[in-house]
Amino acid sequence: MSDKYPHVEIEAKWQKTWSGEKVYTIDLAKAKKPFYNLMMFPYPSAEGLHVGNMYAFTGTDIYGRFMRMQGYDVFEPIGLDGFGIHSENYAFKVGKHPVEQAKRSEQNFYRQLSLIGSMYDWSRTVETYDPGYYRWTQWLFVQMFRHGLAYRAKAEVNWCPSCKTVLADEQVIEEKCERCGNIVTKRALEQWFFRITAYAGKLLENISRLKWSEKVLVAQEHWIGKKEGINITYPVADEKGNNIGEVICFTTRPDTNFGATFIVLAPEHPFISTIERVIKKENLALLRQYIKDTQKMSSEDRIAQGRKKTGVATGLYCINQLTGQKMPLYISDFVVMGVGTGAVVGVPGHDLRDFEFAQSMGLPVVRVVVGADGNKGPITKPEQVQEDEGIMINSGFLDGVAITEAIEKMKDHLEQKGWGKRVTTYHLRDWLISRQRYWGPPIPMIRCDTCEKSGKGERADMPGWYTVPDDQLPVTLPIIEDYKPGDDGVAPLAKHKEFYETTCPGCGGNATRETDVSDTFLDSSWYFLRYPSVGSLTADTSPFDPALTKQWLPVSMYTGGAEHSVLHLMYSRFVTMALKEWGYLDFDEPFPNFFAHGLVIKEGAKMSKSKGNVVNPDEYIKLYGTDALRMYLMFMGPFSEGGDFRDTGMEGMSRWVGRVWRMATASLESGTTIDTSAVVLKSLHRTIKKVGEDTAKRHYNTAIAAMMEFTNLVNDHGGTLPMPLLKMFLLILAPYAPHLAEELWSRADAVEHGVAKGNAFYSIHQHSWPVFDPQYLTEESTIVVVQVNGKTKGSIVIDTESSSSQEKIEAAVRDSEKMRKYIEAGNIRKVIFVPGRLVNFVIS
Ligand SMILES: [Zn+2]
Ligand SMILES: [Zn+2]
Numbered sequence: 001m002s003d004k005y006p007h008v009e010i011e012a013k014w015q016k017t018w019s020g021e022k023v024y025t026i027d028l029a030k031a032k033k034p035f036y037n038l039m040m041f042p043y044p045s046a047e048g049l050h051v052g053n054m055y056a057f058t059g060t061d062i063y064g065r066f067m068r069m070q071g072y073d074v075f076e077p078i079g080l081d082g083f084g085i086h087s088e089n090y091a092f093k094v095g096k097h098p099v100e101q102a103k104r105s106e107q108n109f110y111r112q113l114s115l116i117g118s119m120y121d122w123s124r125t126v127e128t129y130d131p132g133y134y135r136w137t138q139w140l141f142v143q144m145f146r147h148g149l150a151y152r153a154k155a156e157v158n159w160c161p162s163c164k165t166v167l168a169d170e171q172v173i174e175e176k177c178e179r180c181g182n183i184v185t186k187r188a189l190e191q192w193f194f195r196i197t198a199y200a201g202k203l204l205e206n207i208s209r210l211k212w213s214e215k216v217l218v219a220q221e222h223w224i225g226k227k228e229g230i231n232i233t234y235p236v237a238d239e240k241g242n243n244i245g246e247v248i249c250f251t252t253r254p255d256t257n258f259g260a261t262f263i264v265l266a267p268e269h270p271f272i273s274t275i276e277r278v279i280k281k282e283n284l285a286l287l288r289q290y291i292k293d294t295q296k297m298s299s300e301d302r303i304a305q306g307r308k309k310t311g312v313a314t315g316l317y318c319i320n321q322l323t324g325q326k327m328p329l330y331i332s333d334f335v336v337m338g339v340g341t342g343a344v345v346g347v348p349g350h351d352l353r354d355f356e357f358a359q360s361m362g363l364p365v366v367r368v369v370v371g372a373d374g375n376k377g378p379i380t381k382p383e384q385v386q387e388d389e390g391i392m393i394n395s396g397f398l399d400g401v402a403i404t405e406a407i408e409k410m411k412d413h414l415e416q417k418g419w420g421k422r423v424t425t426y427h428l429r430d431w432l433i434s435r436q437r438y439w440g441p442p443i444p445m446i447r448c449d450t451c452e453k454s455g456k457g458e459r460a461d462m463p464g465w466y467t468v469p470d471d472q473l474p475v476t477l478p479i480i481e482d483y484k485p486g487d488d489g490v491a492p493l494a495k496h497k498e499f500y501e502t503t504c505p506g507c508g509g510n511a512t513r514e515t516d517v518s519d520t521f522l523d524s525s526w527y528f529l530r531y532p533s534v535g536s537l538t539a540d541t542s543p544f545d546p547a548l549t550k551q552w553l554p555v556s557m558y559t560g561g562a563e564h565s566v567l568h569l570m571y572s573r574f575v576t577m578a579l580k581e582w583g584y585l586d587f588d589e590p591f592p593n594f595f596a597h598g599l600v601i602k603e604g605a606k607m608s609k610s611k612g613n614v615v616n617p618d619e620y621i622k623l624y625g626t627d628a629l630r631m632y633l634m635f636m637g638p639f640s641e642g643g644d645f646r647d648t649g650m651e652g653m654s655r656w657v658g659r660v661w662r663m664a665t666a667s668l669e670s671g672t673t674i675d676t677s678a679v680v681l682k683s684l685h686r687t688i689k690k691v692g693e694d695t696a697k698r699h700y701n702t703a704i705a706a707m708m709e710f711t712n713l714v715n716d717h718g719g720t721l722p723m724p725l726l727k728m729f730l731l732i733l734a735p736y737a738p739h740l741a742e743e744l745w746s747r748a749d750a751v752e753h754g755v756a757k758g759n760a761f762y763s764i765h766q767h768s769w770p771v772f773d774p775q776y777l778t779e780e781s782t783i784v785v786v787q788v789n790g791k792t793k794g795s796i797v798i799d800t801e802s803s804s805s806q807e808k809i810e811a812a813v814r815d816s817e818k819m820r821k822y823i824e825a826g827n828i829r830k831v832i833f834v835p836g837r838l839v840n841f842v843i844s
Contacts, residue, residue, distance in 0.1 A: 013743075018765075034556070035073060037074050038556075039076075039560065040056070041568075042109075043084065043086055051616070060076075061735075065734065065735035069735070080106060080128070084128075092484065119765065133523075135473045139543055141444055142473075149194055149578060163182070165485060166489075169432070170571075172184045196428065197426060199574050206573070207221055212594040230414060230415075231341060235318065237316065237319060250423065256349070256395075265329065266332075266343070268336075283314070303336060314330065348379075365379050369391065434514075435517050437485050437492070442475045442476075443516050445465060448466065500513040500515050525575040529579075532552040550586065554591060560597070561597065573590060575590075624650060628654045635653060657740060666719060667726045677717050680717050687732065688728060689777060746764075775801075781798060788822045796816055803836045828841055
């Protein structure tokens with residue numbers, strides 16, 4: 001047999017066999033112990049799979065294979081999220097039509113995926129641009145509309161000037177477009193939204209029962225951003241004291257309201273139209289210029305602490321009903337419309353931003369909380385601004401009360417007086433779902449002018465709008481040539497009459513289709529529900545088969561990147577909750593278990609195309625084989641943290657794979673009768689235990705290290721293993737190096753049973769995880785002194801249990817190369833044994 005592991009032939013051979021024998025396709029309906037092992041939906045970059053993707057896939061696959069060996073019916077599907085800006089932008093870049101490019105990307109991606117040795121069920125793939133799939137994405141939109149969760153509204157929205165479309169808040173990361181990295185601006189546009197905020201409370205509440213990586217839960221909690229506060233109403237008066245309306249300010253700290261000295265409105269606040277009517281002419285021009293200037297800035301810049309505060313005085317006053325005092329009303333860019341009510345009550349003594357504003361406007365600062373140092377005097381410096389704990393002063397009925405208690409007392413007081421109302425607010429905004437792009441599922445809505453004018457429509461609150469009737473779904477995306485987006489915010493489909501002209505489902509007259517497409521994140525918000533139902537009898541009549549869904553969902557274990565914390569993971573939870581409420585599902589959390597994997601870097605640097613250090617797995621697979629690459633990726637560091645890809649490390653792993661190959665082939669050649677030393681046996685059982693425990697916890701790196709330690713030990717003890725032990729080792733290696741383990745397993749089988757056994761193919765991957773024998777695991781050891789003719793020659797270390805057995809001690813001494821020579825120097829006449837302490841060989 002060859003010394004070198006022939007990975008190319010062996011990996012190709014087994015991939016073909018697995019696929020031919022359908023080793024990884026299970027009968028979903030018959031499964032007794034279903035385990036749905038899912039990797040986050042890939043949206044392959046058209047360049048194909050990079051090593052970071054393979055990292056995630058491999059870590060997921062090892063877990064799936066391990067659970068299968070634990071007796072579960074593991075379903076591990078794969079597909080791709082190929083609609084959307086990401087794929088479309090790439091098609092533009094390479095000058096291909098998105099439809100054509102999608103086909104090429106799919107082919108390349110699936111080809112690469114078939115090489116990485118994962119146990120995918122290739123009979124049930126999902127591609128989001130398949131009309132058989134997006135028909136149901138559109139169905140989901142229709143359900144959202146029918147249940148009042150989809151609506152159209154004009155709003156200040158994020159606009160990516162490069163992608164030429166609007167984006168949801170979650171898709172703007174540090175002011176940049178999540179897909180292309182360009183700076184996002186704001187535009188006031190009428191758009192479609194999903195009312196995810198209706199589920200804000202539930203999304204937050206359920207977090208406590210999710211078994212997810214902690215950092216992801218924290219990110220979700222933060223994004224939902226629940227705040228309990230109060231809306232306080234302030235009457236507004238002009239200089240002469242005439243009432244001209246009222247302003248409502250949200251605050252979580254009403255306790256400090258005796259110290260309020262001004263009110264500030266966001267430049268977008270609707271009350272400004274009232275102000276414009278009553279403000280003095282010379283101030284009006286100033287105000288309008290200020291509003292114009294503000295529109296050029298990002299919200300993040302506007303609210304940044306420490307930035308010089310600017311503003312415009314309106315000449316109007318708000319009345320603090322607690323004190324009867326007049327507080328000047330300002331407009332300032334540090335207040336944004338999306339936060340609270342877009343109006344802030346200024347308490348400069350106890351809020352740093354308010355203090356900064358008061359300083360630059362020359363407004364009074366009043367202390368209402370005793371300083372941490374006991375200071376009760378005026379507040380003149382930023383460091384004296386007391387934001388947190390303390391005791392109230394200068395606050396009427398609250399004097400002497402601690403802040404936390406004062407907050408509730410003040411809320412009670414304001415509510416009793418009718419000046420305020422307790423409210424809970426969230427940072428989470430409704431999900432902006434429409435995109436002015438081509439490459440997505442057309443939004444299945446129809447608008448009719450006639451019905452709009454007469455106030456008719458499918459929903460009373462949205463006259464003129466109808467959903468596309470169910471039997472007309474899908475609304476197929478037509479193949480058009482002018483698919484590029486424009487700067488005008490009008491979608492490419494809007495140029496195609498043959499697409500948008502249709503009949504009104506209400507009055508039968510002429511109507512038009514919506515020409516925006518939906519956000520890609522809608523495609524991926526429900527795909528996990530589809531996989532088990534692909535190819536089922538109900539695949540064409542329902543989005544997911546009720547019986548299979550009941551049997552297979554929610555997902556048993558979900559693995560993916562933490563970067564989707566508030567994107568995909570939030571949207572999917574929302575969609576699942578809605579489907580549960582409508583009676584389609586009997587669970588409200590799609591992923592009770594979620595594991596966030598780490599990221600791969602290259603030689604200390606983040607992988608990026610511009611640096612040219614993106615690792616393509618293809619070349620490494622060719623050079624070292626899939627198994628060596630799988631093992632190396634998992635060995636780089638803890639799976640939850642990622643690791644640094646180094647070619648030298650890759651070579652090291654390749655050498656170890658070669659060592660396993662030689663150890664196994666040598667074992668098979670030398671037959672099955674070699675005696676095993678106790679040390680090897682014990683180490684094997686410990687390794688089985690360790691690899692099993694670590695794999696369950698996804699500590700793959702330490703599991704691999706344990707296997708390496710074991711093979712080193714075998715090397716030190718003759719270099720071969722008897723058949724039963726070799727097979728046990730191959731079983732624990734199988735999830736990590738599926739091809740290598742399969743090949744050696746089949747060779748071992750041939751040695752044991754002869755080649756032509758005529759039985760059906762029985763893959764190593766259909767076997768159970770080996771059971772370790774606890775008798776080999778006793779942790780405590782005892783030192784037993786070894787004497788020859790009463791003279792100490794050394795000692796042996798043995799587990800405490802065995803140390804009282806004379807037979808085991810004698811065997812251990814014979815096993816030890818160092819000790820053996822003493823007792824073999826003559827004939828043993830007598831053995832004196834003191835259990836657990838000493839053995840004395842009397843020889844002559
Ligand atoms: Zn963009
Ligand atoms: Zn109509």
